[in-house]
Amino acid sequence: MDFELSETQQLIRQTARDFATAELEPGAGERERKGEFPGALLRKMAELGLMGVNVPERFGGVEAGVVAYALAMMEIARACASTAVTMAVTNMVAEIICKFGDDSQRQAHVPKLTSGAYPAGAFALTEPGSGSDAAALRTTARRDGGGWVLNGTKQFITSGAHAGVNVVWARTGGPGPKGISTFLVTPDTPGLKIGPEEKKMGLRASNTVSLVFEDARLPASALLGEEGRGFPIAMTALDGGRIGVASQAIGIGTAALEAAVRYAKERCTFGKPIAEHQAIQWMLADSDTELDAARLLVLRAAWLKERGRPFTREASMGKLVSTESANRVCARAFQIHGGYGYVEDYPVERYLRDCRVTTIYEGTSEIQRMVLARMLLRD
Ligand code: CAA
Numbered sequence: 001m002d003f004e005l006s007e008t009q010q011l012i013r014q015t016a017r018d019f020a021t022a023e024l025e026p027g028a029g030e031r032e033r034k035g036e037f038p039g040a041l042l043r044k045m046a047e048l049g050l051m052g053v054n055v056p057e058r059f060g061g062v063e064a065g066v067v068a069y070a071l072a073m074m075e076i077a078r079a080c081a082s083t084a085v086t087m088a089v090t091n092m093v094a095e096i097i098c099k100f101g102d103d104s105q106r107q108a109h110v111p112k113l114t115s116g117a118y119p120a121g122a123f124a125l126t127e128p129g130s131g132s133d134a135a136a137l138r139t140t141a142r143r144d145g146g147g148w149v150l151n152g153t154k155q156f157i158t159s160g161a162h163a164g165v166n167v168v169w170a171r172t173g174g175p176g177p178k179g180i181s182t183f184l185v186t187p188d189t190p191g192l193k194i195g196p197e198e199k200k201m202g203l204r205a206s207n208t209v210s211l212v213f214e215d216a217r218l219p220a221s222a223l224l225g226e227e228g229r230g231f232p233i234a235m236t237a238l239d240g241g242r243i244g245v246a247s248q249a250i251g252i253g254t255a256a257l258e259a260a261v262r263y264a265k266e267r268c269t270f271g272k273p274i275a276e277h278q279a280i281q282w283m284l285a286d287s288d289t290e291l292d293a294a295r296l297l298v299l300r301a302a303w304l305k306e307r308g309r310p311f312t313r314e315a316s317m318g319k320l321v322s323t324e325s326a327n328r329v330c331a332r333a334f335q336i337h338g339g340y341g342y343v344e345d346y347p348v349e350r351y352l353r354d355c356r357v358t359t360i361y362e363g364t365s366e367i368q369r370m371v372l373a374r375m376l377l378r379d
Contacts, residue, residue: 009068015048016072020079028080031205032350035197037162038083038205039119042090046116050076050087054306055094059106060114066240066302070247074295077251081354082205084251086120088244089158093121093167096237097184100225105184109165118164123241124154124185124211125169125234131156132367134169135177135231139213141170146220148183150191150213156361160209161194163187167237168211169230177231182224191216202353240305241362242315246298246322249358250291253326256351257287260333263346267338280336287329294322313375320368323358330355 005013023041031038045051053069055061069091077084094113097106112118130136139152150170160166166185173179185192195210225233261284264275274280301314330352334341341348359365 005067005071008064009071012049012053012062012064012068013071013075016050016075019045019048019050020075024076024083025079028082028205029344029347029350031080032082032202032354033204033344035204037119037207038080038086039162041083042086042119043116045076045083045087046114049114051090051116052094052110052114053091055091055098055110055114059094059098059110061094061098061110066243066306067299070243070298070302073244073247074251074254077248078255079251080205081248081252081351082203084248085203085206085245086159088241088248089123090118090121092237092241092244093123093163093165095240096123096167096233097165097224099236100182100233101184104221105224109184112164119162120159120164120207122157122159122163122166122211123237124157124160124166126155126157128153128155128210132364134234135180137169137171137180139168139170141172141181141183141218143172144217148218148220148222150183150185150216150218152213153195154211154213156198156208157211158361159207160211161197161207166211167224168213169234170213172230173228178228180230180234181227182230182233183218183222184224185211185216185218185222189216189218200357202350202356238363239312239315242319242368243298243302243305243311245358245362246294246301246315246319249323249326249355250294250298252351252355252358253287253291253294253322253329256326256330256333256348256355257284257291259346259348259351260284260287260336263337263340274336283332283336287332290325291329294318294325297321313372316363316368316371319363320365320372323355324365326355327359 049062052061057063141148168183168185172181191214193212198208267274298318301318304311333348
């Protein structure tokens with residue numbers, strides 16, 4: 001086994017770390033409090049190659065692979081989790097179009113995603129009545145003349161108000177996963193309305209809206225992949241997306257642990273820094289261990305994906321362990337800060353709020369366990 005990173009992986013990680021430290025971290029708390037979408041910062045990240053880390057160079061990506069992508073995501077999330085989720089979904093959308101699109105779809109959208117010409121990409125699977133049970137979606141797409149007409153609502157769509165392209169799943173056939181197809185929808189589509197921005201518990205500098213389709217007209221060329229084969233596209237994309245969200249959680253957890261270590265060395269009780277009390281030391285040690293275990297699991301999933309090998313199981317394990325661990329790490333960091341953790345002068349309350357959704361989106365912890373148990377019992 002080789003745990004060394006390649007030169008490219010080290011370079012991407014360092015690039016992300018330098019940018020995150022210099023440009024993202026200083027304003028992260030304020031942007032989050034104000035709910036300010038990081039548009040200009042995202043453009044700079046695109047210039048650094050961070051919007052297409054695992055995208056082929058011919059479509060404007062840096063083709064640095066999935067491990068490099070996971071490492072970059074950890075660094076960005078360590079500074080600003082809102083920017084990280086926007087980056088994660090944009091990279092995911094670029095990868096979906098590269099993998100499942102035809103050449104004209106790739107040429108039309110991927111260079112705009114990777115270059116920052118599109119502020120972001122969006123992934124629209126979830127609906128008001130279907131989140132975990134994705135195959136129960138009710139948005140319809142019917143053929144009309146040469147094109148398609150969409151009706152329905154998508155819910156909790158990250159970057160939905162800013163995306164240059166939305167990947168949208170809709171029902172073109174009967175019930176269940178086999179009746180679902182995938183479409184590329186641009187924001188100028190007649191009949192597409194963007195809903196109001198959600199007021200979230202955390203990640204407030206990321207954008208979350210509903211997308212409402214009322215007789216929305218799409219050209220024939222909007223269909224991505226084959227009709228009726230949309231559900232496996234969503235599942236394949238989510239396997240990769242889970243590596244992104246797992247990495248995001250590790251980044252937030254790392255920031256929380258660093259804040260806890262800093263504070264524990266400064267704050268004194270009973271005549272000494274609290275870092276010298278065993279109760280605090282054990283919390284720090286548990287957090288460090290859990291984050292490192294999570295990091296290894298996620299990097300293994302990324303390594304498998306990079307080699308074109310099956311990685312569904314490893315991505316689900318990585319997402320489950322990382323997001324649950326990172327939530328515990330944030331809660332411990334919060335506890336270590338005592339009353340100061342509860343006020344906005346310190347960043348740990350934001351870490352705790354930002355981290356909470358990682359066990360929910362991109363498949364809840366319960367869905368990851370369902371995926372894992374099904375594979376275990378089937379095999
Ligand atoms: N890769 C490729 N294909 C897959 C697959 C995978 N990992 N998993 C399933 N499929 C295929 C199956 O092979 C099957 O295809 P065939 O009919 O050709 O055999 C088809 O998909 C249906 O599979 P299932 O019978 O397993 O489907 P199901 O209805 O039981 O659902 C599920 C499976 C895992 C529960 C799925 O619904 C799921 O992942 N739910 C969670 C949804 C989710 O993660 N949503 C996140 C929204 S996006 C988001 O959060 C983004 C953000 O903002 C950050």
